[in-house]
Amino acid sequence: MLNFSSDSAPACHSKSYQRPTSQEKWALKKAQKRKYSGIQKELPNKQQFNGPKTKDQQPTEDMEEEDVPTHKSPVRKPAPKDAAKALSPETLKPAQRFKAQTKMTPKSKHVGEHKGGEDSVFIKTSSLFRNNPDIPDVHRPAVTQLKEKVFTSDSFAELDLHPHLINRHSLYTNAVFLGSVQKKTIPVLLSGQDAVVRSQTGSGKTLAYGIPLVQSLQAVEPKIKRGDGPLAVIVVPTREPFTWIVPGVLMGGEKRKAEKARLRKGINILITTPGRLVDHIKNTLSIAFSAVRWLILDEADRILDLGFEKDLTVILNSLNATGPPRQNVLLSATLTDGLSRLAAISMKEPVSIQVGENSEGINDLTPDPTTVQGKSDRFAVPERLQQHMVVVPSKLRLVCLAAFILSKCKFEKGHKIIVFVSSCEAVEFLLILFNAVLSGPKAKQQPPLSFFRLHGNMKQEDVAARGLDMPQVTWIVQYNPPTTPAEYVHRVGRTARIGAKGSSLLFLTPAEMSYVTSLANHNISLSEMKMEMILSTLMLDDRFKVRGKYDGKKSSGAPEQEVQERATVLQTEFENVVHNDNNSVQAAKRALQSFLRAYTAYPSNMKHIFHIKALHLGHAAKSFGLRDAPQGLVTAPAKGSNKDKGQAKASRNKLGEFLLTELV
Numbered sequence: 001m002l003n004f005s006s007d008s009a010p011a012c013h014s015k016s017y018q019r020p021t022s023q024e025k026w027a028l029k030k031a032q033k034r035k036y037s038g039i040q041k042e043l044p045n046k047q048q049f050n051g052p053k054t055k056d057q058q059p060t061e062d063m064e065e066e067d068v069p070t071h072k073s074p075v076r077k078p079a080p081k082d083a084a085k086a087l088s089p090e091t092l093k094p095a096q097r098f099k100a101q102t103k104m105t106p107k108s109k110h111v112g113e114h115k116g117g118e119d120s121v122f123i124k125t126s127s128l129f130r131n132n133p134d135i136p137d138v139h140r141p142a143v144t145q146l147k148e149k150v151f152t153s154d155s156f157a158e159l160d161l162h163p164h165l166i167n168r169h170s171l172y173t174n175a176v177f178l179g180s181v182q183k184k185t186i187p188v189l190l191s192g193q194d195a196v197v198r199s200q201t202g203s204g205k206t207l208a209y210g211i212p213l214v215q216s217l218q219a220v221e222p223k224i225k226r227g228d229g230p231l232a233v234i235v236v237p238t239r240e241p242f243t244w245i246v247p248g249v250l251m252g253g254e255k256r257k258a259e260k261a262r263l264r265k266g267i268n269i270l271i272t273t274p275g276r277l278v279d280h281i282k283n284t285l286s287i288a289f290s291a292v293r294w295l296i297l298d299e300a301d302r303i304l305d306l307g308f309e310k311d312l313t314v315i316l317n318s319l320n321a322t323g324p325p326r327q328n329v330l331l332s333a334t335l336t337d338g339l340s341r342l343a344a345i346s347m348k349e350p351v352s353i354q355v356g357e358n359s360e361g362i363n364d365l366t367p368d369p370t371t372v373q374g375k376s377d378r379f380a381v382p383e384r385l386q387q388h389m390v391v392v393p394s395k396l397r398l399v400c401l402a403a404f405i406l407s408k409c410k411f412e413k414g415h416k417i418i419v420f421v422s423s424c425e426a427v428e429f430l431l432i433l434f435n436a437v438l439s440g441p442k443a444k445q446q447p448p449l450s451f452f453r454l455h456g457n458m459k460q461e462d463v464a465a466r467g468l469d470m471p472q473v474t475w476i477v478q479y480n481p482p483t484t485p486a487e488y489v490h491r492v493g494r495t496a497r498i499g500a501k502g503s504s505l506l507f508l509t510p511a512e513m514s515y516v517t518s519l520a521n522h523n524i525s526l527s528e529m530k531m532e533m534i535l536s537t538l539m540l541d542d543r544f545k546v547r548g549k550y551d552g553k554k555s556s557g558a559p560e561q562e563v564q565e566r567a568t569v570l571q572t573e574f575e576n577v578v579h580n581d582n583n584s585v586q587a588a589k590r591a592l593q594s595f596l597r598a599y600t601a602y603p604s605n606m607k608h609i610f611h612i613k614a615l616h617l618g619h620a621a622k623s624f625g626l627r628d629a630p631q632g633l634v635t636a637p638a639k640g641s642n643k644d645k646g647q648a649k650a651s652r653n654k655l656g657e658f659l660l661t662e663l664v
């Protein structure tokens with residue numbers, strides 16, 4: 001059970017509700033009026049707020065009665081005759097779109113204080129810009145980033161490959177020049193040696209092992225038949241869509257029976273996630289490893305990161321028990337101690353291949369004879385990747401993320417963003433919230449924003465149907481920081497692939513700022529983006545303008561003041577959507593709870609940066625559109641509870657759920 005008593009929270013956080021600043025009070029009042037004025041006109045039984053004011057709402061010396069942030073907000077019941085129109089996403093108000101998309105039938109329209117059956121909602125919006133922790137200057141340790149040249153000037157034709165193979169692969173990749181990692185790796189693997197390959201994300205490692213694998217299998221005599229069973233096993237960490245020819249996959253999300261049938265027919269190159277393969281090893285008699293001559297561990301650092309070490313041991317034992325001599329390949333974007341251990345148990349005198357240890361390394365394309373040990377902690381990221389971070393107090397996180405998405409996808413062209421968040425529930429929640437508030441009706445020939453989701457609880461068909469065009473992603477946003485630097489590298493590596501440009505943005509709260517130092521220890525350097533700069537995008541979006549105040553004339557207040565007002569209007573829109581009915585409040589609470597659970601899952605060596613006790617529950621709740629900190633959230637796993645341990649592991653494994661944003 002979480003207990004955010006005042007002694008565990010900073011003094012300034014001792015109350016969950018802070019009085020708004022005068023400009024916020026003003027903005028709130030206008031926002032509420034604007035939002036509901038149209039609805040009120042249509043309501044036959046316009047309600048009056050007549051409940052008692054709580055202590056926080058009593059007028060004080062600097063708060064006039066009319067500025068007290070209590071509003072009546074009747075909820076519209078669409079008349080049957082305009083029901084069809086009301087269901088059109090373009091005519092629905094944000095809160096209505098939220099409800100339509102969740103397809104929830106609210107038991108009650110009342111949230112907060114009920115007023116004796118009256119159709120009204122009691123609204124309380126606390127200050128966004130007051131009582132936040134200070135944002136200290138960001139300390140950026142000096143870092144020399146490792147550089148790796150992606151391409152060589154050599155063509156595939158220079159390799160002694162089967163002509164059919166050259167034609168086939170150029171068909172799929174349009175590749176002309178060999179990638180550096182391909183030039184180093186292909187000859188080593190064709191010579192039959194084991195190899196540990198470390199090269200940055202998106203540098204073409206898949207072809208680096210795919211080409212020698214297919215070349216060697218096509219040369220096998222007598223010719224391979226389907227019924228020979230697996231000759232190669234490729235273990236990958238997750239069931240993301242595969243990018244090259246997939247002869248047969250096992251990845252969960254599909255009935256084991258269907259997979260068994262395919263195994264029985266025969267899969268010569270088996271691509272699988274570790275957990276699923278172990279499942280089949282234990283339960284499927286038809287899985288025979290007697291012909292396996294290749295084992296490839298792709299994205300091996302992530303496989304370990306996701307906690308599959310034990311599964312790998314089961315797989316290795318099973319493979320070692322049978323079969324001809326095997327060639328082993330381990331590929332990774334980062335080198336860690338865990339990886340060295342894995343290489344030691346799974347490989348025979350592997351050649352260690354690394355691309356461009358430093359900027360001079362680009363000329364050195366001979367395999368690096370050094371051992372894997374001792375190369376840990378130095379991560380290379382694509383040279384054309386611009387990495388940023390922004391420090392945002394908890395309360396402002398939601399509006400800041402929204403403003404960033406608008407700045408790139410609404411007010412600039414050609415962007416596609418992936419937002420990583422910490423749980424499936426948060427993905428679902430943000431998807432609905434952003435669709436309701438940000439995507440907006442088509443206006444002035446501007447296409448609406450599109451949001452898509454991808455997370456571990458989705459069915460495989462949904463994932464495949466999504467057809468994610470990953471190469472065109474221009475921004476990676478990490479709304480929740482990952483648990484390991486290796487995971488950080490993999491996430492940002494979804495952009496700036498194979499020599500393209502890309503950018504990333506990491507959200508941190510003031511309490512989490514030492515994460516920058518932690519990344520710097522792994523050669524990762526971030527430049528700071530200012531939260532105020534991101535929020536200032538709202539000045540371009542008149543949907544969040546405080547109506548009436550500046551109509552027809554220029555703002556008399558400072559620009560920062562108007563930015564704050566608009567941010568408050570946006571937050572109010574989010575809160576109105578969330579508090580529109582009990583189901584949406586529950587969805588927000590579930591998302592908050594899963595965020596907190598994931599927060600407890602940071603490894604112990606990161607707890608000094610991410611500790612649940614340093615979180616202010618009320619402020620965190622605000623970033624889920626909740627007006628108050630919910631009571632009785634259970635987040636910490638009870639000691640010895642296997643179920644909760646499982647949940648914590650699941651949360652940790654799902655720190656990579658994401659949301660994709662683009663203009664369509």
Ligand SMILES: Nc1ncnc2c1ncn2[C@@H]1O[C@H](COP(=O)(O)OP(=O)(O)OP(=O)(O)O)[C@@H](O)[C@H]1O
Pocket residue numbers: 172173174175176177178179182199200201202203204205206207243299332333471493494497498
């Ligand atoms: N020589 C090449 N020329 C042009 N494109 C290439 C070449 N090699 C690979 N590609 C393309 O580059 C993209 C990235 O390749 P790939 O997915 O193999 O990278 P990776 O190093 O495995 O990345 P990660 O570590 O992030 O999984 C793919 O779309 C692939 O088709």
